[in-house]
Amino acid sequence: MLDTKNALKKISKFKAKNIFLQIPEGLKTQALEMVSALEKEGLEVFISVDPCYGACDLRDHEAKALGCDVILHVGHSDYGLKSRIPVIYEEFEMNYDPVPLLKNFLHDLKPYNKISLVTTVQFLSSLGHAKKFLQKRGKRVFIGSSKRGKAGQVLGCDFSAAKSLERVVDCFLFMGSGTFHPLGLAMEMKKPVFFLDFEGSQLLSLKDEKRRMENIRLMQIEKAKSCKNFGVLGSTKPGQMRVRTAEGVKERLSELGKNSWILVADEITPEKLLGLQIDCLVNTACPRLREDSRFFKKPILEPRDVEKLSE
Numbered sequence: 308m309l310d311t312k313n314a315l316k317k318i319s320k321f322k323a324k325n326i327f328l329q330i331p332e333g334l335k336t337q338a339l340e341m342v343s344a345l346e347k348e349g350l351e352v353f354i355s356v357d358p359c360y361g362a363c364d365l366r367d368h369e370a371k372a373l374g375c376d377v378i379l380h381v382g383h384s385d386y387g388l389k390s391r392i393p394v395i396y397e398e399f400e401m402n403y404d405p406v407p408l409l410k411n412f413l414h415d416l417k418p419y420n421k422i423s424l425v426t427t428v429q430f431l432s433s434l435g436h437a438k439k440f441l442q443k444r445g446k447r448v449f450i451g452s453s454k455r456g457k458a459g460q461v462l463g464c465d466f467s468a469a470k471s472l473e474r475v476v477d478c479f480l481f482m483g484s485g486t487f488h489p490l491g492l493a494m495e496m497k498k499p500v501f502f503l504d505f506e507g508s509q510l511l512s513l514k515d516e517k518r519r520m521e522n523i524r525l526m527q528i529e530k531a532k533s534c535k536n537f538g539v540l541g542s543t544k545p546g547q548m549r550v551r552t553a554e555g556v557k558e559r560l561s562e563l564g565k566n567s568w569i570l571v572a573d574e575i576t577p578e579k580l581l582g583l584q585i586d587c588l589v590n591t592a593c594p595r596l597r598e599d600s601r602f603f604k605k606p607i608l609e610p611r612d613v614e615k616l617s618e
């Protein structure tokens with residue numbers, strides 16, 4: 308459950324009266340209860356119903372326009388973004404003990420002595436349980452520091468907690484739910500990545516899935532070589548604005564003899580691109596777009612793939 312008392316304590320420090328609430332989809336079922344508790348304390352709350360996938364999506368423009376004193380940003384940790392008004396990050400911790408599940412799969416980790424543990428913000432407390440358990444079984448366990456989050460935390464766009472240990476460990480163990488983060492991690496790392504899936508109660512080696520994803524990526528690059536008109540996708544969400552990257556991609560595409568345009572939106576969806584004569588996309592916004600890539604019906608490249616168009 309959301310810790311409303313803790314949120315209220317933080318709000319009182321700012322002497323705030325008007326609150327702009329941002330909450331991820333998975334926690335929206337608890338939003339009204341939280342807001343009622345805040346209203347009982349005399350606060351006025353505006354609930355942002357736009358999807359919020361990360362702390363990169365800070366809606367300080369909207370909050371300011373509505374006359375809010377603070378943003379209450381639930382479910383994500385501080386991404387390091389500057390904001391026009393104060394932001395209270397109220398993380399949501401699942402307090403899940405992974406040991407009973409991990410016990411079942413210890414034999415799969417037998418060949419690996421040095422293990423790096425990573426997870427997402429809501430399962431950070433699981434790291435400590437797993438670390439103790441694995442250490443007692445003779446493993447050396449590492450939890451790397453993260454550029455954008457807490458120790459051991461990965462984001463879909465930041466795997467620094469793992470990258471800092473790539474030379475040190477034998478494998479990575481991602482613990483949590485959903486395939487977006489562990490697959491992204493597997494694509495970034497050279498060492499083996501395992502996924503302790505809390506929802507599916509299973510331990511998956513991501514070796515085969517990584518190979519499948521890499522093949523898809525290579526096929527997309529091959530297709531893109533014959534495309535003429537490129538859309539360089541950018542987001543107007545403050546933490547996803549990578550204007551220089553988008554401009555750099557456009558410049559490089561031009562050198563390669565391709566036409567290109569920078570296309571921006573808050574949330575990028577296939578419908579927003581209808582009518583544009585674009586054959587191929589290069590995504591400079593959130594990597595989560597790859598989960599919906601089939602709906603765009605055209606190749607979607609990462610900025611680093613553009614170099615491969617000339618090979």
Ligand code: SF4
Nearest residue numbers: 360361363463464593
């Ligand atoms: S850009 Fe995407 S992956 Fe990165 S924090 Fe935002 S929502 Fe998460």
